[in-house]
Amino acid sequence: MDKVTMRANILVVEDDELNYLVIHKILASHYCVERCISGYDCLQFCESNLPDVILMDVEMPGLNGLDTCKALKKSEATKDIPVIFVTSHHEDHKQTECWQAGGSDFVTKPVNALTLFHRVDAQVKLQRHYAHLKSMAFIDGLTQVYNRHYLTSELEKRLSYAKRNGTAFSLIIADIDWFKNYNDFYGHLKGDECLKQVAQLIEGNHSRGEDAVVRYGGEEFVCIMPQAGEHGLETLANKLIKRLEDAKIPHERSPFGHVTLSIGGVYSDVVQELDDQKWLQLADEQLYLAKARGRNCVSIKEL
Structure with missing residues (x-):
């Protein structure tokens, strides 16, 4: 993996401690992984820190993941950050809600380590490539x-x-x-x-x-x-x-x-x-x- 990818920052928005620890274990050896425990914390975090990719739990108390993503996409500063939803839902209409909210991808619970790693890696590389192309x-x-x-x-x-x-x-x-x-x-x-x-x-x-x-x-x-x-x-x-x-x-x-x-x-x-x-x-x-x-x-x- 190249040095640019290794420096990527991944924000995990997850209120459940165990779920966060599982994700952290999968990603921490390759990325800088940080955590917010709610949608409101995520929006506040992104005011001063712009992660390369956000992993977003769908079901959270207060501001849920879908509404948090919609808020991120309305901001010029954060609209291009890829959001990967982490969801326990498998139904088509639930997946459609993720797309409509502006999600770039989703993974289902329980999280498969290899699937999660490669999907995060794909988004990091796409994001870097996208930023490079915009400058051309x-x-x-x-x-x-x-x-x-x-x-x-x-x-x-x-x-x-x-x-x-x-x-x-x-x-x-x-x-x-x-x-x-x-x-x-x-x-x-x-x-x-x-x-x-x-x-x-x-x-x-x-x-x-x-x-x-x-x-x-x-x-x-x-x-x-x-x-x-x-x-x-x-x-x-x-x-x-x-x-x-x-x-x-x-x-x-x-x-x-x-x-x-x-x-x-x-x-x-x-x-x-x-x-x-x-x-x-x-x-x-x-x-x-x-x-x-x-x-x-x-x-x-x-x-």
Whole structure:
């Protein structure tokens, strides 16, 4: 393990002493492990200390883990810290709640030592890699999200990483409906403003630090979502449709009366296909199906 990873700080938010001692024993030889005993303590701790990864118990008295995570994701200072939930729940709807709260991953109790270690290690490496990429010239000048050069450089690497670690992966292509009509009616300056607004709405839909939003074409955006399977993809895509609905950006040349998105998505719960162009092609096919169904909707397929 490299020196950067060894210096990583892991915050464990756990009110049960025995559970904390188990986690500490698994991680302490490789990371600096600190503890908070409640959600409120976690928020206060993060005001002056920014851990690399947070392990969050879901069920805690007072402020539970889900609400604590939501509060972290609302803060500019802490929104990119990966949160791994530690939960005794196995039901799909409980897992969906973890994704909706902004969680990056979850492990179930009783904790398996090898699973916990590798998932923490994966988040630490992704977080370091994400921070490095943000400092590079991979940003679209107009919308301030990643540009196509980032996609070309990183998508296949992300897929390879997911395959090596046996984790899920999802990809979205979102297209602004009737955008040529928008430009024809409002002019290209207003069109640029629309693109910036939509990009901000899409980026705001992704609270997990390892997700990436890319301007793929003129009015097309790609969303890369490591460790998100079917439930995570469906949740994020439908939430994005709702965000555009709530924003109500006027579009006189749309039958909906406001700017909408058509979304095509593909996912794999265990990545096998590593061809990045294949992922983009299949997501684009799902985008075509969403448009054929009337637009302003989502079409998803397992890869």
